[in-house]
Each structure stands twice: as structure tokens, then as C-alpha cells.
Amino acid sequence: MTIEEEIFKRAKIDFAKLCKYGFKKNNLLYKYSQNIMHNTFRIDIEINNAGIVKGKIFDLSFEDEYTNFRIEDNRGSFQNKVRDEFINLLQDIKDKCSTREVFIYEQTNRIAKAITQKYGDEPEFEWEKFPGYATFKNNNKWYSIIMNLNFNKLGENSSKKVEIINLKLDPTTIENFLKQKGFYPAYHMNKKHWLTIILNDTISDAKIMQLIAQSYSYTISKKIKQNSKKCDRL
Secondary structure: OOHHHHHOOOEEEOHHHHHHHOOEEEOOEEEEEEEEOOOOEEEEEEEEOOOOEEEEEEEOOOOEEOOHHHOOOOOOOHHHHHHHHHHHHHHHHHHHHEEEOOOOOHHHHHHHHHHHHHHOOOOEOOOOOOOOOEEEEEOOEEEEEEEEEEHHHHOOOOOOEEEEEEEEOOHHHHHHHOOOOOEEEOOOOOOOOEEEEEOOOOOOHHHHHHHHHHHHHOOOOHHHHHHHHHHHHO
8 A cells, every 4th residue: 555545445535625735636636746855846736527646746956757756765864854844745635625434445434324325324334453454243243343454355466455345144145146257255254144244346336235135134133024924014
């Protein structure tokens, strides 16, 4: 993950604020430049219409791009000072030109908001060691678990960071789902009863919400289910 991706991973760009900050719009790009280190370096920041942030640093003495700052050096070298200037600028842009998102990716945030709207449950972040992991509970039972992890943890040939949701489903249906793209054996859960779904728009929001409803049904007490059936027969 790049420096830019790390800083903006839970941020949503407010484009109206970019121009107030000093960005200039050029077609579909917002551009901003700032000299640092007594005008010996220049930071150029570009943000596209999808909110993707990219930055470069130029050595003004040689009029050439300076890339060493991306190599973190724990010895307090000069390149770390340049790196810190870059990080400080990105953090300032984030603080003044974005709103915070609970999760990293758009579909994850949409699904989390849909769960809260439908069931009234807010995500609970129960593990200090894993701040991106969240659970949704009913009757103190999990019915949805959101995690972020490297894609290769799901058996894919990629170290890209992804977000997933684990749902509890009928064991007789899980095998059929695993034949479809976007579904995986449950990560860190009982694979007989749970299923993992990647949250990258491979599966539609509507389909995921249908499966969440099935998972939610396992948290409803038997007494409530029995009363509901009685009402249906009246």
C-alpha cells in the first residue's frame, strides 16, 4: 500500500473543499503544488474524479523527480525528512478536504449503512489488534463480520488489501455459492456454516443484503420465530 493509499484509505474526498484549499481543476484532475525544505523540493498532488490521490516530489536543484522518500529509513536520514513533509501535507489535505469513512472501500461502507438502516445495528469494533474488523450482532450473536486482509489470504495471487464479509448460511447452500465468483470458504470461521464474500462489487449490494437477511435469521430466538409463524397462520 502506498503512502497515499494508507493515509486516505478511510477518507472520502470532498471536492468542493479542494478548490478552497488551493487545488486547481484541470479536466478531471485536481492539482496542487507546494514547495518544501526551503524551496529545494516541490510536492505535486493530483486527485482524480474518483478520489484517488497520487503525489510526486521534485528536486528543484536538478529539476528531476525525487523518489527516495518512498523508501522508509529508520536511521533518521535526509530522505525521511522529505518523507515526513510529504506525509504532513497529505494529512493536512485529508483533514481539511475529506470526510471519514468507517471502512476502506465503497461497497463495504454501503453495505454497513444498509445493515444499520434495516436492522438498527451499528458496527462494533471489538479487537484493538484488528481495527478494521467489525461485527454486527443481534441478541448478542454475530450475523455479519467485516474484515480487511491481503487478497492472498483467500487463495488469490495478489497481496492487495481487500475487505470481506462473513455470513452464516444454510450449510446445504454454501457449496453452490463457492462455485461462483466472489464467494470464498469462510475466512477464520467455521467453513461448514459460514461463507466469505468479497466486497469489491463482484456481488451486487442487493444479493449481499439477501444473504445478510438469512444470516440474521439465525440470531432470532426460537420463541420469536414460533410466535411469528402463529401470526402468519391467523
